[in-house]
Amino acid sequence: MKIAITGHKHGIxxxxxxxxxKRGHEIIGISRSDGENIRxxxxxxxxxxxxxxxxxxxxxxxxxxxxxxxVWDKWxxxxxxxxxxxxxxxxxxxxxxxxxxxxxxxxxxxxxTQKLALEQASRQLQYKSSWPKISIIRPGGVDTTRIPExxxxxxxxxxxxxxxxxxxxxxxxxxxxxxxxxxxFSQHQNIHVSELSIGHITERIPI
Numbered sequence: 001m002k003i004a005i006t007g008h009k010h011g012i013x014x015x016x017x018x019x020x021x022k023r024g025h026e027i028i029g030i031s032r033s034d035g036e037n038i039r040x041x042x043x044x045x046x047x048x049x050x051x052x053x054x055x056x057x058x059x060x061x062x063x064x065x066x067x068x069x070x071v072w073d074k075w076x077x078x079x080x081x082x083x084x085x086x087x088x089x090x091x092x093x094x095x096x097x098x099x100x101x102x103x104x105x106x107x108x109x110x111x112x113t114q115k116l117a118l119e120q121a122s123r124q125l126q127y128k129s130s131w132p133k134i135s136i137i138r139p140g141g142v143d144t145t146r147i148p149e150x151x152x153x154x155x156x157x158x159x160x161x162x163x164x165x166x167x168x169x170x171x172x173x174x175x176x177x178x179x180x181x182x183x184x185f186s187q188h189q190n191i192h193v194s195e196l197s198i199g200h201i202t203e204r205i206p207i
Contacts, residue, residue, distance in 0.1 A: 140199025
């Protein structure tokens with residue numbers, strides 16, 4: 001299968017690219033470090049057009065949602081089957097935490113809103129056509145061990161992430177988390193998983 005992945009050089013995107021390549025799939029990586037920018041919506045959608053699976057992972061403001069619409073529009077009339085995996089976050093299930101001074105962190109509030117928009121768009125498009133099949137995939141705390149460059153000097157962001165990801169949430173190894181996602185989709189043939197949330201627990205359920 002030919003698979004497009006945005007943000008394939010770091011974190012979750014990188015783990016998807018490496019693991020799916022090992023399974024014999026052709027990876028079309030789209031990352032800023034290669035000179036691409038997902039805000040160039042039509043250009044990026046044209047790169048993805050020839051693929052069968054699109055892992056919509058990278059985020060830049062609302063470009064992730066805009067790209068979903070652009071790819072869906074290209075694929076909705078095709079006879080061949082296509083799939084879109086939208087990488088959201090389990091943060092959408094709760095309000096954004098507040099900073100110690102009682103104010104919402106603006107950066108995280110924006111991130112929360114952008115991911116909510118992605119999920120709402122996904123649900124709307126699921127009912128507009130049979131294909132492409134669209135899935136929402138929510139990571140819990142995943143250890144990607146990388147802070148985006150633009151946030152490295154943002155004191156409030158760093159304090160928020162330290163509190164929410166290290167004190168409250170236990171983190172999953174990114175490779176283990178990605179393998180769990182791939183295994184979930186590959187082991188259930190003829191079943192469409194529309195929404196999937198995978199977090200971390202300290203003990204395995206004995207079943």
